[in-house]
Amino acid sequence: MDNLLAQITGRKRVVLYSPKDALHLYLTGDKSEVLDIDSPDLELYPKFVKASRYECVLEPGDLLFIPALWFHNTLALQFGVGVNVFWRHLPPDSYDKKDPYGNKDPVAASRALQSLERTLGILEELPPDYRDFYARRMVLRIQSRAYLSQIMEVAQGNLDTA
Template identity: 70%
Template sequence: MARRIPVPQLEGVTREEFLQRIYPQRKPVVLKGIDLGTCTTKWTADYISQVGGTKEVKIHVSTVPQMDFIKLCLLTGLYTGLQKTSTRNSLFQSHQRALVEREEKYYLRSLGEDPRKDVADIRKQFPLLEGDIKIPEFFEKEQFFSSVFRISSPGLQLWTHYDVMDNFLIQVTGKKRVVLFSPRDAQYLYLSGTKSEVLNLDNPDLNKYPLFFKARRFECVLEAGDVLFIPALWFHNVISEEFGVGVNVFWKHLSSECYDKTDTYGNKDPTAASRAMQILDRALKTLDDLPEEYRDFYARRMVLRIQDKAFSSNYE
């Protein structure tokens, strides 16, 4: 079983304390006692249904608690907040009954007006809700990237993944358990792109993923009103222990030129990293011209060079 390390919890942290003492460490921390406005008491399902505004949204539906992004089924409907405008019945309530009876889980993630071009921004997609929440101003305004509105059914577990930007996970209502892994443990997570293939973290198949137990496992439970700082590149897996509403706020830790300009989700690798991976792929392809014994030998030499470069860093 992976080593379990509790994520530190700090009460009443100010902007100055965060920027000077916490942020430079580049490690997750739970911030408690932050003034988030009236959202923590207002954002019930009924309230959101009344003031959410007319918006077409997509709900991800899974037949198992561990949601696999590749196998998601997408349901699309026209909502007034969480209401279906054609019948005025709460689509949230009707789907909740159906999904519970069928043992399905649902997950809503807000999108930009055109998801291919626009980022999610609660101020634009849900302007009547935006006034209820105070986003912690722990970064410069020009660093802001997106603010993502989320709703999760109880028992839902999202896939383990990393983002390339720093973010706050604001737990407005409900409770979540969050498991995080350091970027230094990426080699134990069996990655497919930005996501881990290991879906069931509590009972992983160690025959299929034998190195997974080596990964250091950081854990915390978020209550309503808590804010989790997730540094860029930290892997995270979120389990909704209750029906909950949350907001993710992403901001640019690097200069804007470093990021892929077509990235509207904050999860495309920086352009320099993408180029390096492409060069590596071409280098490995070049070895195909050699006999197997030579391919193996020079591939191992390439691995040693990369390890030497990576492990010479003081970054933890």
């Protein structure tokens, strides 16, 4: 959900990453596998350096709007109190009724991810070369439906460097 972070006392560093960088953040659920964002293990997470980092330090009295889907990491620079206020902007049935804080994926996204896991399990029944072929076809299908603007940006970048 959208989030307003209010720093009451103390200082806190906040690092944000755009949803457009999701492919570089090594996300598992709503968490990144990269635990040390300041010194990431680039052998394990080589794409992490491609993610654009937005950073600020909150002082007492500061408010920071964190849009839904933005990955964020906080570090207390000194003892303090911060308050988060979340609000729902999708239709009510989009949210898991057992998730008052909105940390879970929207219901439709959760169902889609579960379907993907089942589909990947089904592909395991195929020999490796067939599994690879059909997985690549699936990736292309997903890219054509969900990442059109990103594909266009990449294509433009490739044309600019040619």
